[in-house]
Amino acid sequence: MSTSREERTAAGFLSNKMWMRFRRALIGRSINDGFLFKIALYVILLSISVMYIMPLLYMLATSFKSMSDLLDQAVRYVPRQFELQGYKDALIGLDYLNALWQTAYMSLSAAILQVISCGITGYAFARLKIPFKNGLFFIVLLAFLVPPQVLVIPLYVTYAKLGWTQTALPFIIPAVFAAGLKASLFIIIYRQFFATLPKELEESAKIDGAGAFRTFVKVMLPLARPAILLVFLFSIVWHWNDYFEPSVYLQSSQLRDFIPLSLRMDRMQEALNFHKSVTAGNNQQLIFDIYAPLKMAASVLIIGPMLILYMFAQRYFVQGIERSGIVE
Amino acid sequence: MNDRDKLEQPKLTMTAKEHRRRKRARHVMESLSGLLFIAPWLCGVALFLAYPLGYSVFVSFQQVGVKPDGSGLSYAYVGWQNFRDAFLLDNEFPVKLIDFAYRSVLTVPMSVLFALLVALMLNQHFPGRMLFRTLFFLPVIFATNEIITELQNQGQGTIPFLQQYNVTELLYSTFNASIAKTILGILDQFVIVLWYSGIQILIFLAAFQTIPKATYEAAQIDGASPWESFWKITFPAVVPFIVLCLIYTIVDLGTNALNPVLTIIVSNMGNIETGYGYSSALGWIYLTVIFVPIALLVWWSRNQQKRAKG
Numbered sequence: 001m002s003t004s005r006e007e008r009t010a011a012g013f014l015s016n017k018m019w020m021r022f023r024r025a026l027i028g029r030s031i032n033d034g035f036l037f038k039i040a041l042y043v044i045l046l047s048i049s050v051m052y053i054m055p056l057l058y059m060l061a062t063s064f065k066s067m068s069d070l071l072d073q074a075v076r077y078v079p080r081q082f083e084l085q086g087y088k089d090a091l092i093g094l095d096y097l098n099a100l101w102q103t104a105y106m107s108l109s110a111a112i113l114q115v116i117s118c119g120i121t122g123y124a125f126a127r128l129k130i131p132f133k134n135g136l137f138f139i140v141l142l143a144f145l146v147p148p149q150v151l152v153i154p155l156y157v158t159y160a161k162l163g164w165t166q167t168a169l170p171f172i173i174p175a176v177f178a179a180g181l182k183a184s185l186f187i188i189i190y191r192q193f194f195a196t197l198p199k200e201l202e203e204s205a206k207i208d209g210a211g212a213f214r215t216f217v218k219v220m221l222p223l224a225r226p227a228i229l230l231v232f233l234f235s236i237v238w239h240w241n242d243y244f245e246p247s248v249y250l251q252s253s254q255l256r257d258f259i260p261l262s263l264r265m266d267r268m269q270e271a272l273n274f275h276k277s278v279t280a281g282n283n284q285q286l287i288f289d290i291y292a293p294l295k296m297a298a299s300v301l302i303i304g305p306m307l308i309l310y311m312f313a314q315r316y317f318v319q320g321i322e323r324s325g326i327v328e
Numbered sequence: 329m330n331d332r333d334k335l336e337q338p339k340l341t342m343t344a345k346e347h348r349r350r351k352r353a354r355h356v357m358e359s360l361s362g363l364l365f366i367a368p369w370l371c372g373v374a375l376f377l378a379y380p381l382g383y384s385v386f387v388s389f390q391q392v393g394v395k396p397d398g399s400g401l402s403y404a405y406v407g408w409q410n411f412r413d414a415f416l417l418d419n420e421f422p423v424k425l426i427d428f429a430y431r432s433v434l435t436v437p438m439s440v441l442f443a444l445l446v447a448l449m450l451n452q453h454f455p456g457r458m459l460f461r462t463l464f465f466l467p468v469i470f471a472t473n474e475i476i477t478e479l480q481n482q483g484q485g486t487i488p489f490l491q492q493y494n495v496t497e498l499l500y501s502t503f504n505a506s507i508a509k510t511i512l513g514i515l516d517q518f519v520i521v522l523w524y525s526g527i528q529i530l531i532f533l534a535a536f537q538t539i540p541k542a543t544y545e546a547a548q549i550d551g552a553s554p555w556e557s558f559w560k561i562t563f564p565a566v567v568p569f570i571v572l573c574l575i576y577t578i579v580d581l582g583t584n585a586l587n588p589v590l591t592i593i594v595s596n597m598g599n600i601e602t603g604y605g606y607s608s609a610l611g612w613i614y615l616t617v618i619f620v621p622i623a624l625l626v627w628w629s630r631n632q633q634k635r636a637k638g
Contacts, residue, residue, distance in 0.1 A: 055479045124365035129358040147583045150611040154383035177372025212361040243473035265474035303470040310469045314462045
């Protein structure tokens, strides 16, 4: 084998034993416990992380930049003074407090409804007798694969007829019916999770005389905490960040109407473009974007709540996927 | 004695029959309660999947306009006109679609490969791995459409050394112009492409957990090098998950609102000349384009599983 050949050639230079000891310290017994390997691992991971985080840091830095910092090429990641004007403008431009409330209300209620409705459906697919179960589950998979682009037009027509296009209802009502944003993914998560729980639990509940619904609520749901948390968190984040569907359904330009944060950026951009075209004379020569601090501040404000949520709940996000047995 | 026999005999047959009847009744009851559980979902499928799909098929063969009195929509059957127009008259859609397909062929395997490599590294035991895990998952939280658009506009998201080493000229001198342009386009958004691999990394990490440690130990005792045990143990176990991740990435990128094809579909919706009919047709063409690789992947992995069993 190749290793023994290496050793034989090495033996000419070093005594065999010393070489072995050196080699073990450097490369380790198997590839992944040596010193060199660890260093390489850290170097690679750190450099990828830096690449990952750089744009985020840039965003944060730019949001605090004053006009002179923005002009200065030397200032990239650390502004000389922390200018809050960008945030002040963004708060007004996004109508932030109002939008924050609207978005939180929409994502929270949709998430709670999806947790319940998808949970019931997922449990049924995992455990209950359903005629044509496999065929029906195929529909779940299909619903996951069908891109929303094919569905939004008819739905928009319907929602417009119902007068929902100024409200959060296009996102909340589907959640009641285990439909809506990524609902089939949540159903699959629940199904996979419930399938891992021991069957004896339900059998003993059944012997004790509990019906299917009671078994589900009293026995299975309390055990499903990891899956519930995972679905809840993902549902919130995805609803919060969803852009495509709101951009189709919500055509209202009235700031007081329901417009989630993800859309507000667009609306602000439109306003800025308008402003730019009005004051075109001296702005058009500039190669850089004088609104950069404002836009970056708005971006920070939009994703800020989700980043805070992630800070507190990252454990559940990351571990949830492994624990809930999605991959089996 | 005789009396007792008479009493017991019919009772026995009764219980057997009753048992069967009760079993059937229970079966029906169980099916009913199962149906009751999925009833909301069934309604959801009918309202939010079947109906829109059906309507969308219907509309894609129509010219949709607003009724002259403004009371609603008017439909006029035009056959395959909308689909033909998409390829023959539209000078934007086919170009963008091909561009998208071209890009996906490169970006999808790239982000899955990246996810696999990162997951392999994160699967090692070293201090701080949880921190790195948290970090690599972060983009799932904030990689939203508007943020990425903004960052792209600011020229963020490229690899820092791209300009330093004159990669552009190198690419143009080695490849023909269209390939170089695609590669450059991807490199320009390299970090952003990588941002879409957060979920895939977690899927791979979870996949590694399904391989029992004893397998590796046994291989090690038999003298397999780590390189060999990766290809002989880890890789075969992970293949189904690679397929899963490929599908997930295709769906994720395909439904991503940043994608230029979708912008066209949405903008055609509001366009009076084209309208819903035309943009539905575009939606279906787009769906077919996305579905072909997914179907191939599913078919291939099924075949593979069958072969493994048989």
